[in-house]
Amino acid sequence: MRQTLIAAxxxxxxxxxxxxxxxxxxxxxxxxxMAAKKMAKPAxxxxxxxxxxxxxxxxxxxxxxxxxxxxxxxxxxxxxxxKRGPNNVSLAETCDxxxxxxxxxxxxxxxxxxxxxxxxxxxxxxxxxxxMVEKQGxxxxxxxxxxxxxxxxxxxxxxxxxxxxxxxRDMKFAVPLKDPHVKEVYEIGKEVANHRAGPYDFSCNTxxxxxxxxxxxxxxxxxxxxxxxxxxxxGWPGYRMTGNRMLTLQWRMGDCFRQQRFPQPGYASDTVTxxxxxxxxxxxxxxxxxPGIKR
Amino acid sequence: MNKRHQFSILAAIAATxxxxxxxxFADSSHRAKAxxxxxxxxxxxGQATADRIYEDGLQAVCNRSGNHPPEKIAKQLxxxxxxTVKYPADGxxxxxxxxxxxxxxxxxxxxxxxxxxxxxxxxxxxxxxxAPSESSFGTVGPSLFNFGKLRGNTAENQKYVYSKIYNAKSxxxxxxxxxxxxxxxxxxxxxxxxxxxxxxxxxxxxx
Numbered sequence: 001m002r003q004t005l006i007a008a009x010x011x012x013x014x015x016x017x018x019x020x021x022x023x024x025x026x027x028x029x030x031x032x033x034m035a036a037k038k039m040a041k042p043a044x045x046x047x048x049x050x051x052x053x054x055x056x057x058x059x060x061x062x063x064x065x066x067x068x069x070x071x072x073x074x075x076x077x078x079x080x081x082x083k084r085g086p087n088n089v090s091l092a093e094t095c096d097x098x099x100x101x102x103x104x105x106x107x108x109x110x111x112x113x114x115x116x117x118x119x120x121x122x123x124x125x126x127x128x129x130x131x132m133v134e135k136q137g138x139x140x141x142x143x144x145x146x147x148x149x150x151x152x153x154x155x156x157x158x159x160x161x162x163x164x165x166x167x168x169r170d171m172k173f174a175v176p177l178k179d180p181h182v183k184e185v186y187e188i189g190k191e192v193a194n195h196r197a198g199p200y201d202f203s204c205n206t207x208x209x210x211x212x213x214x215x216x217x218x219x220x221x222x223x224x225x226x227x228x229x230x231x232x233x234x235g236w237p238g239y240r241m242t243g244n245r246m247l248t249l250q251w252r253m254g255d256c257f258r259q260q261r262f263p264q265p266g267y268a269s270d271t272v273t274x275x276x277x278x279x280x281x282x283x284x285x286x287x288x289x290x291p292g293i294k295r
Numbered sequence: 296m297n298k299r300h301q302f303s304i305l306a307a308i309a310a311t312x313x314x315x316x317x318x319x320f321a322d323s324s325h326r327a328k329a330x331x332x333x334x335x336x337x338x339x340x341g342q343a344t345a346d347r348i349y350e351d352g353l354q355a356v357c358n359r360s361g362n363h364p365p366e367k368i369a370k371q372l373x374x375x376x377x378x379t380v381k382y383p384a385d386g387x388x389x390x391x392x393x394x395x396x397x398x399x400x401x402x403x404x405x406x407x408x409x410x411x412x413x414x415x416x417x418x419x420x421x422x423x424x425x426a427p428s429e430s431s432f433g434t435v436g437p438s439l440f441n442f443g444k445l446r447g448n449t450a451e452n453q454k455y456v457y458s459k460i461y462n463a464k465s466x467x468x469x470x471x472x473x474x475x476x477x478x479x480x481x482x483x484x485x486x487x488x489x490x491x492x493x494x495x496x497x498x499x500x501x502x
Contacts, residue, residue, distance in 0.1 A: 184325075191329035194361075196354045198347040199405050199480065200473035201464075203358075207435065215421045215433040216402075261405045263347050264340035271336040274329070 052219065059293045068239040069162055069291035072154065072246045076163025079156055080104070085136030095131035097124070097164065108168035109288050112277040114181035121185040123276040125161045125250045126268040132157065144267040148254070149245035161248050162237045162291045169290035173233070175281040182277060185270075189278030192271060193223065198261040204275070206260075208232070218295075229282030235292035242295060249276055326359075343407035353464060362469035369468040377465035380458045380476065383483050388453040388490050392500075395492030398485055399425055405480065415480040417489060422472070425492065426499045435471060443494035443501040456490045 062068070083090045097107035098115065112123040118130055132138045149158055176182050193204040207215060208223045222228030237248040253272045257265050265271045339345045353372060356364050364372070382388070401416020403409055419425060422435035446452050458465055461476030475481040481489070492498050 187325040188329045188332065191323070191326045192333065194358060195329065195333070195348075195350075196358055197350050198343075199478045201354055201357075201471075202473075206471045213434050215435065216431045220435075258343070258406050258408065261343065261347065263337040263343045263345045264407060266336040266338065269336040270332045274332065 052217070062293055067291070068293065069166070069237065069246065072159045072162040072237070072239075073166040073291060074163075075154075076159035076161070076166075079160050080163055085132065085138050087135065087137040089136055091128070091131055091135065091160070094135035095128070097127060104164055105167045106171055108165040109171045109173045110176060112182065112185065112273055112280060113176050114179050120270075121181055121273055121277060123249070123273050123280075124164055125157055125248050126273055128157050128160045128164065129268050147267045148251040149247055151244055154246050158237065158246050158248055162246060165237055165288075165291050168288050170287060172285055172287050173230075173280055173283045175277065175284055177281050177284070182281070185274050185277045186281050189274030189276075190224075192274050193278060200261050202260045202262075204256065204260070207256075223279050224282060226282055226284075226286065229279045230286040232279050233283050234286075234289055235294055237291045238294035239292070240294045247294070341407035342405065342409065342411040353468065357469035360469075364468060373465055373468050376462050376468070376474070376477070377458065380461045380465060381483075382454075382457065383487065388450075388457045388487060389495060390484060390487030390489075390491045392488065392491040392495045392498035394485075395488035395490070395498075396426060398481075398488060399492060400429070415475075417475070417481065417485070418473070419489070427502075428499060439493055439500065441501060443496065443498065446494075448494045448496060453490055453494060456493055457486055460486050460489055 079091075081090055081092045092102045095102070096115075096117070097104060098110055098113045099105075099107050108124050111127065112121050114121050115127065115130075118134075122130060129140070129143050132143060133140045143155075143157060146153070147155055147157065149155060175186075177186060193208075196203040196206070203209075204223065207213070207220050208228070211222045211225065211228065213220045213222075219231075221231040223232050233249065236252065237246060239245070240247050250267065250272055253275055254265055254267075257263075333348045337345050337348050350358060353376065356368065356372060395417075398417040399419035402418050402421050403413070404415025404418070409415075419439075420429055420432045422433045424432040424434075424438040424440050427440060442456075443452075459472075460481065462474045463470045463472035464474055464477075473480065476483075476486055493500055495501070
């Protein structure tokens with residue numbers, strides 16, 4: 001009993017710590033260091049924390065020197081405001097992210113949401129792609145061809161999502177679950193997360209179904225809990241140091257399906273939206289700390 | 296795949312009957328919608344064929360019971376799983392722990408970027424603590440450090456470990472551990488090497 005309590009506290013601390021470290025406000029740093037010290041001491045959650053802490057320190061240092069995500073935010077802003085595509089219009093003048101034409105601030109933490117013009121619940125990246133296709137006239141198939149960054153290439157939609165996400169920094173997740181369309185997709189997403197299949201019988205929940213587990217040294221957030229779901233969606237879109245590239249949650253879902261030994265989910269598909277709806281709504285009420293850095 | 300499918304069909308029939316008898320396990324509308332959606336959204340990439348999203352009989356039972364099927368169904372299906380375990384013809388269940396350690400380290404196999412037909416690793420350290428020299432281990436499964444020392448290197452225990460690796464579901468129907476032998480991820484020699492890693496008194500696991 002006592003053991004579990006201690007472990008729970010340590011885990012809660014670990015979760016509480018992450019947003020603090022991921023933030024780029026200088027004032028937050030001493031607090032992060034204190035939390036780090038407190039955690040390291042009891043060594044309850046085994047040695048995992050040595051490596052995690054090492055990474056957290058490194059991440060804090062990197063952010064001190066300038067959060068690489070900001071570069072992509074700036075690129076995204078320019079893409080958002082420039083007239084582009086076959087129709088030569090800007091997203092700023094044509095794209096509604098849920099809070100009105102051209103409004104960006106606060107939209108990221110309120111997606112996925114239902115968009116009546118598309119008749120669908122959409123996550124941020126999917127909505128941006130929808131606007132690029134429907135308003136600017138880009139071809140959906142072209143945007144789906146190489147949707148994720150490589151070391152020397154960042155898709156436009158990645159920069160755009162990063163820009164949009166940056167304008168929700170320090171705001172609370174508020175996926176509109178009261179909307180029955182959203183609730184329906186949330187429930188479907190929960191089923192997808194439960195669905196075991198494939199050669200290894202894995203589901204999302206095999207790896208993300210309970211608190212405090214890890215694969216090798218990598219922490220596995222429990223996406224069904226508020227704390228775990230918060231960890232799961234914080235820091236995305238994120239600059240990933242493995243491979244030096246800016247990646248979005250659309251990418252993360254695909255890479256986890258790969259590890260799950262599943263086939264490939266469609267880019268900007270209903271399946272991915274349903275999982276993002278499930279996780280982000282579970283994080284409702286937590287504060288989004290903005291685009292960050294990922295291992 | 297063929298064998299697996301045959302089994303799946305049998306199990307699916309049994310499971311469907313069981314499920315039909317227990318209305319609590321019927322597909323919810325959300326589940327049905329999730330399946331339709333996934334059918335539309337997934338495509339084959341590399342060896343990860345689109346049909347991997349379909350459940351076999353055992354998966355269907357676990358998915359519909361929140362991984363806790365009624366005792367009676369679980370016991371019966373565990374028996375079916377146990378019946379799939381093929382033991383080595385020579386009766387020897389222990390191989391080379393050094394080869395086992397290498398295999399336990401590798402997380403390769405069955406993903407869309409693994410070359411089709413390339414040998415799969417054991418993935419064991421992803422989920423288990425095993426030898427003390429490896430500090431990067433997962434915790435999805437229990438620690439197996441000192442497994443042989445604690446549980447004994449008896450013939451019975453060798454058989455247990457061999458069959459557990461071959462088909463983890465024969466002991467625990469909805470275990471999170473894959474069925475390595477059953478799905479053809481690991482062959483007879485490889486499983487023997489892993490048994491040795493866990494049970495051989497010379498293995499660092501038991502030092």
